[in-house]
Structures are given as C-alpha cells and as structure tokens.
Amino acid sequence: MESVIQGRACKFGDNINSDIIIPGRYLIYIDAQKLSEHAFEVLGKEYPAKLRNFQILVAGRNFGCGSAREQAATAIQGLGIKAVVACSFARTFYRNAINDGLPIIECSDLYPAVEEGDEIQIDLAASKIQHRGKEYGFPQLPESVRKILELGGLAAYLKAQLALTQG
C-alpha cells in the first residue's frame, strides 16, 4: 500500500449506505472491476463512469452504514478510489475497508472545506492531509489493525500468517 495518496476528490453527504454504494443484486460478484460498473448507480446511471475521474472519496457522517456487505469497499476500490476520508464510518464498512486494503481516514475538519474536484494529498505514515495549503491531522489506526491494511488487506495478511505457521 502506498503511504502517500494524491488525487482529486469526489464528495458525498451523510449516511451513504452500502445499498447505495453497491446494490444487493450485484453481490453475486466479488470482482472489483465488475462491481465498480454498478457502484453508486442508484444515484444515477452516470455515477460509475463519473467517479472514475476521482482518486479520493470524501464523505460526511456514518459512511457505509447498513449492510455488512464487503463488496461496498471492493466496489469503491474498483472505481480507482485510493482512500475514503469521512467524518465518521459505520463499523461494518470500517472493518471491511481495512480487510479489503482500502485506507479509511476519519477527519471531520476536512469535510466542510472540500469541494468536488479539489486536489488532496494524504500521508498515511505521517497522519496528515494537505488540502488548499492547509494541513489536517487524523488519528492513526491501532498498530495491530494497521498491519492488515499495510499488507493490502486481510487475505494477504492471512496468507503471510499461514506461511509463517506452516513454513
């Protein structure tokens, strides 16, 4: 996983639920590309294509609420989004994002300042966000959890653990 993530931001409001992120009828897929073709499409058919122009998703409170479907995180990654910065996350999405290797950042101060299309730089190692010349801090993930994210997700982490125990 890259430590510095840079790109343009798309912006969503509060309580973006996992049915909006990826409707239940597509859960027959687990492939990121295939899922991303339908990501956010309930908001408008143009959304999946439009969102490919952004690298960072910025949202309000309770992002990813609702279903525990892991594909919500997978679909976002399939769009080419490298990180989600929200005021807060629903716990199921929070876990799924870490397990899918998608960096999630809790930072409420950034939200009101961002407009869609803005350039944002996130330094995960330093816990800093740069936006319009201003710097924002955010809390680090707990050490044990950060390891999962750094390896690219739980499957990779598990594979490494199994190699250790079996090797």
Added chain:
Amino acid sequence: MLARAVSIMGHTIAEKILAAKSGKSSVAPGEIVEAYPDLVMSHTATWRSVSVMEKVGATKLYDPDRLAVVLDHIAPAKSEKNASDHQACRKFATKFGVTKFYDVDAGIAHLVLMEAGHVAPGDLIVGTDSHCTIYGSLGALGTGIGYTEVASVWITGKLWMKVPESFKVTLNGVFSPGVYSKDLMLHLIGSLGADGASYKSVEFYGAAAGLSVSERMTMTNLAMEMGVKCAFVPPDAHTEEYLRGRLDDPARYKPVRADADAVYEREIGVTLDALEPMVACPHEVQNIKPIGQVEGTRIDQAFLGSCANAKYEDLAVAARILKGRHVHPGVRFIITPGSKNIMLEAAQTGVLQTLLESGGMFTNPGCGACAGDGGVMADGEVCLSTANRNFLGRMGSSKAEIYLSSPATLAASAIKGCIADPREYF
C-alpha cells in the same frame, strides 16, 4: 490510576462477554482484544468466504463445530450463477464436516439458528450479516463482519474486536394496543439517528422484561439501524423458557448479566404508553414519522417478511387484523415467513389460511423481497414493508419508495390500500 479504577468498576454485558471470549479477567471500553467467537454464521455469502480460503491456501478450519451455514438470500437459486454458488456452499459443508448446515428450505439464518438452539446467552457470534445483532435477544453478542473476515475466523478461530461503550435504554409502562416493539425501535432510531449508537452496545431494561422473545428479536435486530455493534435484552425467565428443550447443549444456558455498577456512556428512558404506531419514510430508516403524518399514502405492495418481522407472532398479529377482511384490490400482499418452522406453525394454527384468504400470497421462507429476491418494485411504486431497511433501490427501481412499519400497521394498510392506523382494529 485509570486502569485500577476500571478494574474495580462493574461491567456491562458486552464487556463481560468480550473478556470471557478473549481469556481476560476484565476489559474496558476502547480496548482491542483478540476474541474467539462461539459461532461464525455465513449465509449465501459462504461461497465468497470459501474463495478466500482457496486464495490464501488454507486447508484446515479452526473448529468446524463453530461454523453455521444457512442458504437464505436468493434461495432457491434464481440463476445458474446462484445455483453454482449454492453448490459451492454445499460442497464446502460436506468436505469440512459442517454439521450446522441449513439448505434453501430452512429460512432466514438468524431465525433458523436461534430456533435450532445454536445460540446461547453469553455467546459471541459473528456473521456475514449486519443484523447479527438479533442474537442479543437471547443474551448473545452478535455482530456483522464481511466474508473475508469470516474466512479468517474459520481458519484462525479469532478476530480483533474493540470493546464498545454501552448505552442503557430503560422502558417504562406498557404498549397501547396496536403498538409494538417495531414502533419502539423506529421511534428510537428516529430520535437518536442512523449513527446515534454507532459502535455502541445497547442494553434494554425495565419493561423489556415483559416482552416476548419475538419482540426482543425485533428490538435487537432493528438496533443495527442506529449503528450499534451489538444489542441485548438481558436473559430472564422468557429467555430460559424459549431455550428450554431447544439449546443444542442445555449446559450452555449460562446467562451473562451486567453488574449493578456497570458504567454506561448514556442512559435513555422511553415511556411505552405514549408511543404511537411509527413509520420509516423513504429512503432512510431514521426518517421516522408518527402514523398520523403518513396516513393515506397509497401503497402498491405490502411485504410481510424479513429477519425483523416475519416471525410467527408477526404473522399472527397480521392475521388477527385480516381475519374476515380482504386486502385492497390495488395491493400485492406478499408474505415471506422467516423460517420453515414459522410457516409450519402458521399452517397448524390457521394463520396461513387466514392470510391466504385475505388476499395474501406466500413465498418460500427466507430473506425474499427484503434482499431484492422477488417482489421487485417498478418506477413510481410504493411498498410498505415490515423489514428493517428502506434504502434507495433496495427493492428494485430507484424510483420506487419503501416505507417500514410493524406487522399490525402493514395489515391495516393492506386492507385500506394506503398507510393506515392499526389501532382501529383493537
């Protein structure tokens, strides 16, 4: 000093269960523990976890007896893809000796596992479904995780968990006739908001003790819609009665209760007598209105189903209202019993016949229309549902609208062809 203060304070139910499952004498909110769940539930998503196991090259399960697999979403199969996914689940269960395997005929995983006696007070249960919180109706800590994490728990037996802060909700009084725990939960979700109890454990006290296990299931299920990690109705005589003769091992009945001096982040009181029937309006569950403000809203479909409200008691409440009456000709009334056992009981008591005669149609038990399997809505249509989610596009068209209510409100509305107050039938 802080650590010492914590150790002498009492503990909530979530703290006690997480301490026990992580081999610690006590834990405090905010602490991250490695916990070993008693049960790992996976539904139709099981094939996805199987694919993770293959991807990481794992060949052994930590303990096959801790797995439960129930094929409830999109069941029976609707496409070749579904069919091969189901097939992968069956093959996995056979290969690894998963005895708690329930095929497409059984019903919704949560209800099936509780009916079968696989859920005991004090258990830690994780699963591929956010509404695992329902297990708290029997005093177990249930919470949802994704399919990769399910595979991880299958293999390693454990997962990291953050010990949540707890809320204490005390209920006072009794429900007025026609008002149920669904109305209570919609009221709470409306007041606290979709993230009002985010990451928290919620414990229900007071008049919760007088409510049936079925009502408690609705409460702990719906608690998810205010963001909880888990929710509990402390085990009591009702719990014991429900589990007697049902628990896979009677010795597993070991209620975990909070200490009298347990620390709660927030205490909330609700007076039941003052509650009216409540309705969640499109497209968020927190968009709650009392019945009077939505009465008269036309409906095209009434869906009596889901893990929230398709239990026997729910079907019986609807039947009591619909007995000798007929649903409005403009309404498709779809009944999806929560489980095969519930459908069987409804058949034995005449509830099934009453609902059929009233103009309802039954589908096979399972998640059904709540998860978009059948009962799909067209542009501009309105569904009133007893489920737990009314999100945009969840039941088909993103130009359709979903309202949520209790089974009583649903039955009254199906008769009228529009959202209606059930209290006139009591």
